[in-house]
Amino acid sequence: MASHNPHRVYISTTARSNQYLLAEFKPDAAFYQQFSSHEACYQQLAQQLFALLPQYDLHNVQLIANDKLPVVRFHQEAYTLQTEKQILFFYNPKYHEGQGIFSQHDYQARKIRVVFLATGEELRSQAAAFHSKVVQCLQAWQQQLPGKPALKLRDHQQLSYDLFAKTKGHKESYGYKLRGLYPRYKARHCALPDEHSELTYVTVTLPLTRQLKQQWLAAGATDFSPLYQQLQQRFVEACAGKKLDRLAIVANGLTPVVRSSKWDQIEQNRELQKISFNPDCTEPQLLTFWQADKLVESAHFIIVADKDDNTEFGYGRFMNQVEDALRSFARQLEIPAERQDLIVRFYQHISYILPAA
Structure with missing residues (x-):
């Protein structure tokens, strides 16, 4: 029976999809010398970029020039929140479009970032087409940038759902193979370079209830x-015997950011805990990450896939x-699923x- 297919995972139809592409480069002093001021620089870059968007059918694009990390979440209402280190974009891909510039007065950004938020419906099936449009747009923009710098490009896709959805009465589900991005894009004629880094993982945030x-x-x-040790012990035990042995626990009050160690190393600031895993290491x-003298409101649990988890069928198993x-x-934690x-x-x-162009 289809419901017993080990290569598909059956997820509630209430699940939500997200996709965004993040492009960035590091401007040097010579780059900034091409403009009369930092503000003029960011305004001109944005005008050039935004003028290209209709040609590539891109509808929600944000230029970030204040060195804050973008975080994207689904929400029925569109709004943006800024903290010291982050910009949180809340939006519904079906309805919300926009363009924006995020900068600070007389501030020279270490990195210029552009966030392309996917819009429309069926984001997963349209992901390769969206990626291709973004790449074409960026290549056209590169031609207008001083020095035509190389860009680091990250494609982020997310599928989120309540593990207890069925218990709450949401009985309908859809079977996902969850194919790897490289073969999925290749099958849809979206060419990616051989030299790339791919990372697949799962996160769960657990409120530390009374x-x-x-x-x-x-x-x-x-x-x-004792609280953190018990959570750690039970999490590791739950994963034991299931070939899930690349794990992280973040309970220090910081937001985890999971990256490939090919690009990033473990570090932290006042808001973010960067965690790095080598996708080629098994x-x-x-x-x-927790402190015995610090009680936090929630703990984050992370499970990272290795190369063998990406089968010819996908990540369903x-x-x-x-x-x-x-x-x-x-x-084990006696969490009330209802x-x-x-x-x-x-x-x-x-x-x-x-x-570089």
Whole structure:
């Protein structure tokens, strides 16, 4: 029966898709000397870029020149929030379009970033076409940039859903193969360079509820390590025996950012915890970030796929193993599935350099 196909994962039809492409380059002093001011630079770059968008049917594009990291989330209303280190874009791909410039007065950005947000319906089936349009647009924009610099390009795709959706009455599901980006794009005539980095992983954010705290912390406790140690132990145990051994736990109050170690290393700032995994390494890895004297509101659990998880069918088998592990983890923690959401986010990233024009 189709429902028993081990290479498909059956996900509630309430699941939401996201896709965006992030292009960036590092302007040097000679680049900025081509403009009368930083503000003039960013305005001219944006005008050149935005003028190209109708030609490539791109409808939601943002230029970032304040060195903040873009974070994209689904929401029925479109709005943008800025923190010291992040810009959070909330939007519904079906309806929301826009163009914007994010800069600071008299600030020289270390990086110029452009975020292309996918719009329309059926984002996964249209992902390759969207990627191709963005690349063509960027290549045309490169021709207008001083020095025609190379661009680092990252394609981010996300599928998010409540693990407990069926328990809450959402019975309809859809079977996903979750093919890797490279073969999926190749089949749709979107050529990607051989030299690229691909990373696939899952994240779950667990609120540290009163029930969890009372279970492992004494009243008035100032040492919170028993809570974190118990969560870590149960998470690792839930993943054991399922070939899920590239794990991370972030419970230090920071937002995890998962990257390929081909491009980035482990580091942190006041808001972000950057975690790096080598996509070509199959050795077990467990990264933990928490402090015994700091109680946080939520903990993030991350499971990273390795090369063997990307079968000729896709990541369906991997996601079935992930779901089994997360359900086991939730049972151990006695999470009430009828009342609490456990949002699973399946990410696929691919990165490469778009050469200088």
